[in-house]
Amino acid sequence: MKHLRSIDELGLDGLNKLLQLTDHMAEINQRPVPKVPALRGRTVASLFFEDSTRTRLSFETAAKRLSADTMTFNVSTSSVNKGESLRDTVATITDMGVDAFVVRHKSVGIPWQISAWTTASIINAGDGAHQHPTQALVDCYTIREATHAQNFAGMKVTIVGDIKHSRVARSNIQAFSMLGAKVTLVAPPTLLPPDISHWPVDVSHDLDEVLAESDVLYMLRLQSERMAQGHVPTLREYSEQYGLTQKRVMGLRSNAIVMHPGPMNRGVEMQIDPSDVKNSLIHRQVANGVSVRMAVLFELLGSGSNLGGQA
């Protein structure tokens, strides 16, 4: 595996392989000294053109636990502000000797464009509304951890919110479906792409209708600018229709799990404190983020050397 850019490219075998590898990484993270020398001498550059807390910090932590060197590119203090092009920026960092770029960009397709300009591996940490494959890996791993299910056959996953602008949704729909889950999207038609008849999903505009059927309720973040763009009349109205309220939590099955990729918009899609939700996996999602990203880095950059030993 050279790059991780989309779930599609990864495929079911790649997905399963990374999930298995994540188990090893989770074990390492349980150790008193959670660090191994697997990627000693390797350099991972973070290229984040968009803000991030979780993804960026978990990648950096993952790289360090595998003993890779990290390089952090800060757009606001870089020569990008002097007008340096993306291609020149990538070429410059490549010249310094890096083995992988972890890239987040507001524009769709940047990870693929960059792959043509560097010999390093590319990990897509989010490109526009297109793909966020490591988030999907995190979510699949987290569901597996909670349900002990090797595959998701028969599992009903409901994804609620701004599907149209969500890279998390696009990656997760592919990953959940690949593993056998039945995915239902719940959103007003304005927050769904115009034509999804070819996606392996059911669609509903009524959250209460599908709530009791769901094994997994996956809430997406609603950005406040969607109101200005006329996708929803008001956040209050959206919240009423599609937000997770105390009442809706009561309507969930007793073993149903609740997830959110973060960052949460409290009071919008989450009208309830997640700590008040019995089966919320939101903290597990964050915790597993490090293990999953260790697995990805090891798969792309490791030479098959063993994961044992101490750094």
Next chain:
Amino acid sequence: MSDSIVIKNATIINRTSQLVADVKIENGFVAEVGKNLKGDTLLDASGCIVSSGFVDLHAHLREPGKEEAETIETGSRAGALGGYTALVAMPNTDPPQDSVAVIDFVREQGKRAGLVDVVPSGCITLGRHGESLAPMAELAQAGVTLFTDDGNGVQDAALMRRALEYAKGLGVTLAQHCEVAELTKGAVMNECRCCTDLGLPGWPAIAEELMVFRDIELVRITGASMHFLHLSTKRSVELVRAGKRDGLPITAEVTPHHLSLTEELLSSYNPVFKVNPPLRSTSDIQALKAGLLDGTIDAIATDHAPHPRRDKEMSLDMAPPGMLGLETALGVVLAEGACEIRDIVALMSWNPAKIARIDKAHGCDVAVGNKANLCVFDPELTWSIDINRLASKSVNTPYLGRTLRGRVRHTIFNGLPTVIDGQAQR
């Protein structure tokens, strides 16, 4: 007396005739058509077609303002290699072609290059801002016959109505880039399944069709003549067909890329495939081809839009739309096999010459006494692009690696060869 040129053994395609003969050119005109003609320069054309030179209604030559992408000279050379003898220069230059000074400059630069007739179009509105009319009468006096804000559609329906009324008085034609801007904010590609998967904002067909519909109705109440630029959707073709059936003075063009390339190409993430209007679906292509065959679409126009490499190395959303077209138009259209060679000559020469109102010098039959603006092409020759040998200053062609069929062998402009055996002469 100047030297004479004889094109040997070509199949001459004229409006009402087709014959194999030699064509002798002297003093800028066709001097003789017949067998075994002698002359100072002989150009072999066995197995080739000779027709009137091609006329492109839609070329972005980028000068003045973006000479990094193209100049009038390099664009003219690309045109000559594509068999063109006249190019209508689009007005989205910097400064835009909304003043006599800029119009004169563009025309003069065209003459200086001397490779094709460069026919400047004028802006409909000042600065192409869609707010107030450009000095259309002054521009018409300076020789402008085609007005457009290409790149922008005129959004304000009342202003468009005024423009059509005013144009009618001047006897000029308005050409519209049909795009309702509110529906295409941030749009990168056709609104389709592929765009859904990519998470890109879509450019829906309705954004074009609404303006086609609006303008057909404005033509109906004003009686002014109107040309529709680069139609790209099935419904647009149907609307123009219905308008023509009603006898309205409308014409329309389609580009080679909208006849040959589809939306899925954007899933390569390569901005070379980003164009405005966007590449559409296979069913749109079928409808456009049907429109070519039944006369709904009058012309094939390139929308030649050079961009420097660094601009096309930006992300899909940031990269400017547009692709090269002049050097590949014939090869693409023939490879598509959408119509007969005679139809192609009509669509690429006779009809556009008439729409641009340059039909005294261009798009004329290959006959004694007519201006010698001619194209000689081999309709069977297959070839592919060598990106290092493009005459254009830019390299944003979407046809790399594709096999094209039909290639220009010689081009004669004003009686002089600009291209011999596929090589530019100047």
